[in-house]
Amino acid sequence: MGSVIDGAIEEGSLTEKKPTVVFVLGGPGSGKGTQCANIVQHFGFTHLSAGDLLRAEIKSGSENGTMIQNMIKEGKIVPSEVTIKLLQKAMQESGNDKFLIDGFPRNEENRAAFEAVTKIEPKFVLFFDCSEEEMERRLLNRNQGREDDNIETIRKRFKVFLESSLPVIEHYNAKGKVRKIDAGKPVEEVFEDVKIIFTSNSEKATV
Template structure:
């Protein structure tokens, strides 16, 4: 088992940097922050490709490949998928895409602060680029909780404990990444407590300088 992981890490580390010029934006936000809705708006209006680290891992896991089997075993055992493996999947998705602008959703973050930092370092070293910025949807826990409960049609007793665990995981996994990039002046914080339309107006202000033409 270990040899499979080691081989995957070696392949990822030794791979060449991504072979085209790309713009990458990391997207972070808690459950109920509206991140998914805003990512869809960014894709529609600014022509980005939305890449979810979780979706890519699940797809690889179901592909029947050797890497997929390794990912499945690692997740089953409650361990963290090696950061280089996730980065390699992101790299492949970017290289196979005809686009050169990407939203990276759900990465780099993990349930351990150290792992989150390792993911960030792996992304920059393997792919050879830093993100243009980190788009951070800032929303109070109270507001996110209210939105999730409304979305779940009020099944409060069944979901409250799970919701709180999701909040804790989000805070523990995202803060080290936000703090690191904030120290480099790369965090663009959006007040996500406002209505969807107002939030996207703030998002447009952030993305407009990067785009010569906006598709409406």
């Protein structure tokens, strides 16, 4: 049996284990949400989509709702402060300690702020690599009634992805943390590659 002191240390913040976080990144329509649903089923992660959390925030009638709605319509990235608060709340409420954070960080500001606020480094970064042509086709057929799945906004989102989100992937690539997946294949084939990464626990860089 542990001593009183052991018990105190075990319960204290000093030894509190940080959650496991995998960032799931890739252009709009690359299949992040689809594959996350599969990963949840097989590997016991909780899926947190930054976009879904922001859309829920709009629906809840929050004071930030109008600002978020305008940013999404323009394909722009919502200030980190807002998105990180939503992610932290969802992490706390989940009761889990393994998270797939989908669609975040989408720019350097997202990345640096998350690191500064949570002190969490991702275990690895799953990067769904897909051609714009294929992503455009998928988004135009998504049929979820999203205000940003129209050709004008899609073009803006592609530009933001290239200019702001790819540098984040480069940042993690330089640290050997990126696991790149060919996301242009059918859903089942992509998931076969995803499974290998989650099963092997993936210590090696693949980009």
